[in-house]
Amino acid sequence: MSGVEPLPPNARLLHIGPHKSGTTAVQGAFHQARERLADHGITYIGKGLHPVRPVQAITGRGPMLGEPAAATRDWENLVAEVAATGDQRAVISSEFFADADEDAVRRVVSDLGDNVHVVVTLRPLGKVLAAQWQQYVQNGIRDPFDEWLDIMFNRPHERPNSAFWRRHQQGEIVTRWANAVGPENLTVICVDDSDPRMLMSAFEGLLDLPEGFLVPDDSQANRSLTHAEAELVRSFNQQFKAGSWPTGLYASHIRRGAVKRMKVAYKPTRHDQAIRTPEWALERAAKIGSEAAETITALGVRVVGDLELLSQYPSGRAGTPDPDVAVPPQAAAQALMGVVAASAKQSAVRPKKPTRVDDRPLREVTARQLARELLARGVRKARRGRNRILRSRGGSSS
Structure with missing residues (x-):
């Protein structure tokens, strides 16, 4: 220059x-x-x-x-x-x-x-x-x-x-x-x-x-969101916060999913409100x-x-910002597709579902499974204690 x-x-x-x-x-x-x-x-x-x-x-x-x-x-x-x-x-x-x-x-x-x-x-x-x-x-x-x-x-x-x-x-x-x-x-x-x-x-x-x-x-x-698109995301933010969802989902499914796809795949027209x-x-x-x-x-x-x-x-x-702007159906559709694509991607890389109780979150474990696992752990602990006593006496664990 x-x-x-x-x-x-x-x-x-x-x-x-x-x-x-x-x-x-x-x-x-x-x-x-x-x-x-x-x-x-x-x-x-x-x-x-x-x-x-x-x-x-x-x-x-x-x-x-x-x-x-x-x-x-x-x-x-x-x-x-x-x-x-x-x-x-x-x-x-x-x-x-x-x-x-x-x-x-x-x-x-x-x-x-x-x-x-x-x-x-x-x-x-x-x-x-x-x-x-x-x-x-x-x-x-x-x-x-x-x-x-x-x-x-x-x-x-x-x-x-x-x-x-x-x-x-x-x-x-x-x-x-x-x-x-x-x-x-x-x-x-x-x-x-x-x-x-x-x-x-x-x-x-x-x-x-x-x-x-x-x-x-x-x-x-890196185009900016239109007013309607921003209001769509802001309204979702309110629901997301109220639901106490894991923040990782926001990054993967909203920012890199819904918002990114909407910004790339939907081109605002002259009728879209800035x-x-x-x-x-x-x-x-x-x-x-x-x-x-x-x-x-x-x-x-x-x-x-x-x-x-x-x-x-x-x-x-x-x-004056208009709080009642309407989201174009095409923009909303692209946002939804972004969430679907993010979910599909996450499912494709998800590891095999664990079968052991202690590898799963507590909310996914039923009362019967938990009782069964605690009983099994008690039996294993008792066996380990019996084996230590037998070894100290020179006996066998068979």
């Missing part, structure tokens, strides 16, 4: 997001270009789209609902992979870095070694609010959009998602990371939605790649964005794009 000075050949480009700032598009482009990147002396760190578990481990962020917790070794393995790149460029991208507090930020920068250059991608907060809410809905929250907004702006320290502003107070997040790496080692990219190539071009410039090298992976499109944000929230967001632009300007970090975009008031997104 014209005007973007390339980073040194041994730089560690650390893209920290935050969420809903084009991260999935960037990660998809890097992920599918792994082999071609190697030809330019660049390694995209991790095996998947982005290294979720290692970043959760170092930031202390809990796992998504129903997913296993990360371990310290996950982060240590990532650090080792970065070190193994030697004098070549390494790219590490995960929006979950935006959850890091000051201590975690310093640890990340220290562990990754010298030549760390942080990249922060930012969009107007008014464009992020609805997208972030529906993402939280996919992780189990049950608050309607208008109530969630009231919590975020007027009671920000309350649950749910009390960490929202750690990742979306844009001036503070840039300050936090600039203090750790130095302003000269941080680039802010203000994403311009009117220019589809702008984001990819910025990363191409930073890594000295040919124009057009990075291509978004359409299969990794999630509208109340005017008062957009006004507050624009003010916060304006203050963030002033803070970032004063820091003296490198900026690609126009910081004034952060104070944008996206009037086309304004409106």
Whole structure:
């Protein structure tokens, strides 16, 4: 990209997001270009789209609902992979870095070694609010959009998602990371939605790649849910919570089953309702964005794009959320098929049903089976005691 000075050949480009700032598009482009990147002396760190578990481990962020917790070794393995790149460029991208507090930020920068250059991608907060809410809905929250907004702006320290502003107070997040790496080692990219190539071009410039090298992976499109789809999932969350179901089922059957299939297999039409944000929230967001632009300007970090975009008031997104939106039958059908597919997959890998009582959950054992098993255990225990006595006397157990 014209005007973007390339980073040194041994730089560690650390893209920290935050969420809903084009991260999935960037990660998809890097992920599918792994082999071609190697030809330019660049390694995209991790095996998947982005290294979720290692970043959760170092930031202390809990796992998504129903997913296993990360371990310290996950982060240590990532650090080792970065070190193994030697004098070549390494790219590490995960929006979950935006959850890091000051201590975690310093640890990340220290562990990754010298030549760390942080990249922060930012969009107007008014464009992020609805997208972030529906993402939280996919992780189990049950608050309607208008109530969630009231919590975020007027009671920000309350649950749910009390960490929202750690990742979306844009001036503070840039300050936090600039203090750790130095302003000269941080680039802010203000994403311009009117220019589809702008984001990819910025990363191409930073890594000295040919124009057009990075291509978004359409299969990794992380579209937001429509209002009706989000309400469908939110209503389910209420029932799921009331039923006290195992959280593992939520991860496998809802997030990776129903929601994933609905997002991939159903394409919203122009009649599907987008999630509208109340005017008062957009006004507050624009003010916060304006203050963030002033803070970032004063820091003296490198900026690609126009910081004034952060104070944008996206009037086309304004409106009152409708709690009675109807879910299109096609979308609901795809969600159901996602649950069916998840169940079928789980059944296919389910081990042979155990026959011993002590291998089964207590709720699956009848009173007669339990009595029979306890009697058998008593007989076995008595025999072991008799055998020990006989052996001590030199007798036989036959």
